[in-house]
Amino acid sequence: MNRTINILVAVILLIFSAAPEIYSQSLREERDKYTLLTMPYNMRPLTLYRGQLKADAGYKFAVKGRKFDNDGNPVQLRTSGTGSVYHYYFADIRYGLLDFVELGAETSYIRHGVRSESVTYTSVSLTSAERVTVNQLKEIKGFSDILFNATVRLPIKYKWFDLSAKGGIYVPSAEYKQDKPEHRITNITAADSYTVNYKYNYTNGFGVPVYLLASQVKFTFRKLSLQAGLTFRTPAREGTSIRWEENLVEKTFIYYDQSYKYLLSDAWFADLAVHYQATGWFDIFVNVSREKTTGGWTEYWGNKYKNRETELIMIEPCFELQISPSLTVCQNAGFPVAGKNSDAPFYLFTTIRFSNFPFFR
Amino acid sequence: MVKYTHILKYLSASAVFFAPFICSGQVEKQLTPAEIKQQTIVTEPVTLKKGFIRSGMLTNYRVADKYFTDDGIKEYYPSNIWGTKSVYNLTFQYGISDRMEVELSTEYMNSRQESQKTEFIAATNTAKTVVTRQKGTGIGDTYVKIRYQIFPETSYRVSVTGNINLAIPTGEKNPTDIRSAEQYDLPVGSGTYALGGGLFARTIFYPYSFTFGLNYTYSFTGRKKFEITDIREIEFQPGEVLDLSLGANLHLNEWIVFSNELTYQHKDKGTVNGHYSALLPLTWSASYRPGLVFQVRRFRLGESVTIPVKGKNTAADPLYIVMAQYVF
Numbered sequence: 047m048n049r050t051i052n053i054l055v056a057v058i059l060l061i062f063s064a065a066p067e068i069y070s071q072s073l074r075e076e077r078d079k080y081t082l083l084t085m086p087y088n089m090r091p092l093t094l095y096r097g098q099l100k101a102d103a104g105y106k107f108a109v110k111g112r113k114f115d116n117d118g119n120p121v122q123l124r125t126s127g128t129g130s131v132y133h134y135y136f137a138d139i140r141y142g143l144l145d146f147v148e149l150g151a152e153t154s155y156i157r158h159g160v161r162s163e164s165v166t167y168t169s170v171s172l173t174s175a176e177r178v179t180v181n182q183l184k185e186i187k188g189f190s191d192i193l194f195n196a197t198v199r200l201p202i203k204y205k206w207f208d209l210s211a212k213g214g215i216y217v218p219s220a221e222y223k224q225d226k227p228e229h230r231i232t233n234i235t236a237a238d239s240y241t242v243n244y245k246y247n248y249t250n251g252f253g254v255p256v257y258l259l260a261s262q263v264k265f266t267f268r269k270l271s272l273q274a275g276l277t278f279r280t281p282a283r284e285g286t287s288i289r290w291e292e293n294l295v296e297k298t299f300i301y302y303d304q305s306y307k308y309l310l311s312d313a314w315f316a317d318l319a320v321h322y323q324a325t326g327w328f329d330i331f332v333n334v335s336r337e338k339t340t341g342g343w344t345e346y347w348g349n350k351y352k353n354r355e356t357e358l359i360m361i362e363p364c365f366e367l368q369i370s371p372s373l374t375v376c377q378n379a380g381f382p383v384a385g386k387n388s389d390a391p392f393y394l395f396t397t398i399r400f401s402n403f404p405f406f407r
Numbered sequence: 408m409v410k411y412t413h414i415l416k417y418l419s420a421s422a423v424f425f426a427p428f429i430c431s432g433q434v435e436k437q438l439t440p441a442e443i444k445q446q447t448i449v450t451e452p453v454t455l456k457k458g459f460i461r462s463g464m465l466t467n468y469r470v471a472d473k474y475f476t477d478d479g480i481k482e483y484y485p486s487n488i489w490g491t492k493s494v495y496n497l498t499f500q501y502g503i504s505d506r507m508e509v510e511l512s513t514e515y516m517n518s519r520q521e522s523q524k525t526e527f528i529a530a531t532n533t534a535k536t537v538v539t540r541q542k543g544t545g546i547g548d549t550y551v552k553i554r555y556q557i558f559p560e561t562s563y564r565v566s567v568t569g570n571i572n573l574a575i576p577t578g579e580k581n582p583t584d585i586r587s588a589e590q591y592d593l594p595v596g597s598g599t600y601a602l603g604g605g606l607f608a609r610t611i612f613y614p615y616s617f618t619f620g621l622n623y624t625y626s627f628t629g630r631k632k633f634e635i636t637d638i639r640e641i642e643f644q645p646g647e648v649l650d651l652s653l654g655a656n657l658h659l660n661e662w663i664v665f666s667n668e669l670t671y672q673h674k675d676k677g678t679v680n681g682h683y684s685a686l687l688p689l690t691w692s693a694s695y696r697p698g699l700v701f702q703v704r705r706f707r708l709g710e711s712v713t714i715p716v717k718g719k720n721t722a723a724d725p726l727y728i729v730m731a732q733y734v735f
Contacts, residue, residue, distance in 0.1 A: 107712075107725065109470060111489075127487035127522030127539070131472045131724075159472065161487040164522075169529035181485045232485075243485050369659045375699065394727075 079403040083371040088271045088323040091204035094142030097403045101139045104397035108132035114385035133157045146201040154190045176238035188250040191216040212260040220251030229299045255282040271321040281310040311342030311353045327368035358385035374399040444734040447702040449616040454554050455502030463732030465496040475718035492518040506556040514547040516595040543593030547578035565610045574601035580631040599629030614658030622650040646675030666698040692718035707732040
């Protein structure tokens with residue numbers, strides 16, 4: 047067994063030590079930045095070239111018209127008036143340290159308001175009429191934590207096969223504690239007839255460091271390529287946050303916060319994409335992804351409750367269009383196929399990619 | 408004779424010296440009709456050439472999630488209501504002359520509003536659920552527009568085009584198929600004629616083009632039912648509308664244009680039965696609209712999103728627009 051491991055380690059070391067030799071030949075042939083910047087998807091490796099800088103800015107507009115319940119059944123939210131929209135902004139920056147090592151950082155911003163079904167409580171007696179309507183809105187808004195990551199790939203020239211491994215950590219840079227609610231009383235038509243508008247403000251940070259491990263594999267056969275990946279995300283430790291509660295006294299809200307502990311769920315993300323390089327500047331592909339969360343717990347009134355397991359399978363037709371050597375536009379539409387305890391949004395995600403070799407002529 | 412020889416020498420030298428300048432005017436590239444039809448939104452003539460036809464479809468989609476209040480604050484709609492609006496606009500443009508074009512467009516509307524509310528009644532210890540289903544589908548209003556190049560771009564660096572617009576209320580203006588107070592079909596038309604006019608200026612510094620637009624619309628008096636409880640149609644008149652736009656378009660490559668436009672719309676208060684009404688409030692909005700326009704020979708495909716930045720009494724949600732056009 048030990049002998050096998052030793053041989054395996056020796057082979058890996060040999061490949062890495064031979065890498066400069068392998069690249070020294072190809073560099074002379076291909077170190078033309080315009081050739082590298084316009085390299086079609088089916089001919090490029092899983093990481094950036096040495097010295098290449100890439101910055102992405104994306105916007106996702108998602109319509110959450112339905113969700114999947116605990117049994118995987120779709121639940122229509124539109125018909126009950128509780129559908130909602132996401133606005134998701136994404137930015138990342140990556141740099142090719144070597145031809146097979148890439149460093150990157152990414153973050154995102156989300157704004158998502160979820161309305162619950164409005165309820166009216168009516169009490170009529172001989173002397174008075176009370177009518178209280180309750181509206182509830184939960185808003186999730188803010189930056190996500192920054193993910194710092196490094197990716198390595200096989201140190202060989204890409205021809206038809208590539209394999210990469212990625213490791214990263216979400217640094218808890220974003221606000222994670224719930225902001226103070228902004229409840230209001232409106233439409234006061236009588237002493238006991240009014241509308242209560244609950245508005246809870248949630249943030250988007252994890253609150254604790256979260257590790258990320260991922261691997262990608264890519265095969266190309268002429269104009270067709272197949273790319274598959276597996277990503278695992280797990281929290282470094284338990285976290286502590288606050289939960290706001292309120293009392294309504296004489297139509298005025300008094301807020302108080304309570305501390306609670308939590309452990310984020312582990313998340314698995316698998317995807318498989320089939321690409322077709324229609325021309326040198328146009329790549330169309332279909333991606334199928336599956337996301338699953340397991341484990342974790344949240345504390346309520348001193349008791350730990352297990353987080354719900356969630357699952358979502360999406361199918362995404364996409365294209366990547368090279369506009370100029372430095373600019374690329376990507377667009378994908380996401381359609382939810384199946385899931386459990388999960389939102390099922392339809393979305394359009396547009397990304398503009400800027401790429402260049404800032405330190406090379 | 409010697410004198411004439413000198414003159415001939417000067418003329419010969421002048422001809423050699425000025426030849427490139429004279430010739431430069433002669434070698435200016437003359438575009439064929441087929442090439443003109445393949446030009447992008449940056450380089451194409453501001454109105455269609457004589458005899459050219461452009462037909463297209465413009466689809467826009469919006470979800471009701473947020474709005475600008477009377478104080479200009481962007482807020483979520485407070486109660487649970489899900490509203491969507493899709494408009495499919497069919498356009499036909501024809502070049503009457505090299506400086507004048509006419510445009511005819513109509514629209515198919517598809518709007519929906521759905522909600523579900525529960526009421527608990529303490530006296531009887533019962534609960535009832537009120538379900539609202541409203542949809543508005545059908546052909547909406549029709550629009551006719553005439554554009555004329557006052558200062559044509561062939562003679563001036565900045566072209567100025569005047570336009571006259573007419574809105575014809577061909578869409579259904581009243582709620583129909585009323586099944587209950589919560590379930591009925593929404594109107595798809597405005598219910599009134601409107602006449603407008605404006606100016607549009609454009610200058611091209613390839614690969615850029617810069618535009619400025621100013622439009623005014625006056626709506627005539629009309630009659631319609633605002634609520635399903637209205638027994639008769641009520642006289643109304645929408646407020647005057649002022650539209651301003653400022654655009655900068657950039658060629659990313661020879662066939663893709665990145666368009667940018669800042670728009671401002673001001674709609675004055677309208678009247679109902681001759682009096683100002685809360686049904687037709689003063690509204691204004693300032694928006695930014697980025698977009699990408701792809702020109703593939705005579706076929707044009709574009710997508711853009713209108714992002715409301717500031718406003719009052721108006722929707723605050725992005726409006727998605729997809730455009731497809733073909734020049735015959």
